[in-house]
Amino acid sequence: MKKYSLILLFFSLALIVVSCSEYSRKPGKTYAPDMVYSRAVDYYHGTEKIEAQNGSYNKMPVSGTIAREQALPDHIGENDTNAAKVNTCKFDLTDKDLEKGRRLYMIYCGICHGDKMDGNGPLYASGKFAAMPANLIGEKILKFSQGQIYHAIVYGKNMMGSYAAQLDTRQRWQVVAYIKKVQSENGGEAFTMLSKGSQGKDSLSAPAPKQEDKAEAPKTEEKPKEEKK
Numbered sequence: 001m002k003k004y005s006l007i008l009l010f011f012s013l014a015l016i017v018v019s020c021s022e023y024s025r026k027p028g029k030t031y032a033p034d035m036v037y038s039r040a041v042d043y044y045h046g047t048e049k050i051e052a053q054n055g056s057y058n059k060m061p062v063s064g065t066i067a068r069e070q071a072l073p074d075h076i077g078e079n080d081t082n083a084a085k086v087n088t089c090k091f092d093l094t095d096k097d098l099e100k101g102r103r104l105y106m107i108y109c110g111i112c113h114g115d116k117m118d119g120n121g122p123l124y125a126s127g128k129f130a131a132m133p134a135n136l137i138g139e140k141i142l143k144f145s146q147g148q149i150y151h152a153i154v155y156g157k158n159m160m161g162s163y164a165a166q167l168d169t170r171q172r173w174q175v176v177a178y179i180k181k182v183q184s185e186n187g188g189e190a191f192t193m194l195s196k197g198s199q200g201k202d203s204l205s206a207p208a209p210k211q212e213d214k215a216e217a218p219k220t221e222e223k224p225k226e227e228k229k
């Protein structure tokens, strides 16, 4: 009798242990364990070498990387005036670019060259800036090619500093386009810097969704809901 009750005690204890344990909550096999349990990789894992080289953990862009919306660098040196002369804008400029160019001109150039581009901006007119800014609608600069004006923005000229740091590639061409436009209205050659069929479009941002799509989409969604209620 004692033997049986001991066995009974053992099994009942075993039953309690098993039923209270986590065992039953864990189902058997995991299907595709490599997908269920992802292999976590710490950030900065494997960058020790990069840190040793750069003194920083951050991975640097590959040399020669060009930011989105930026043109390929033209590598025209300051004294390479022949190459500068034939350099042309590689962007598809639109009306919007022209408007942006006008704004940027007023911010960065107008103070010296004047809002009429006659070289008589407020800074020079007030006597605070001694050097006479070029008259952009004068005979000499009227004959400048777009590339030459661009060159002046990138490298500056004598007392005029470079504006390459303030204006990115596209913005420089926007300013050039605005100057060329005003020049064309003041005896310069015809203005041709906008791409054809570009009127009213803004090539800087993604194309806007079509008007029709916008108007139709909510209608089809709303109707079934109302019927259910």
Ligand code: HEC
Residues within 6 Å of the ligand: 105, 108, 109, 110, 111, 112, 113, 123, 129, 131, 132, 133, 134, 141, 148, 149, 152, 153, 157, 158, 159, 160, 161, 163, 175
């Ligand atoms: C601080 C005043 C100042 C500002 C701002 C300025 N310029 Fe000038 N700019 C000058 C002066 C001064 C000259 C004349 C340099 C010379 O011929 O000695 C000049 C010359 C020029 C020329 C003729 C270059 C040449 O090769 O003869 C162009 C084109 C020009 N500027 C465009 C611009 C544009 C575009 C901007 C705006 C991004 C600008 N400038 C901003 C002062 C300025």
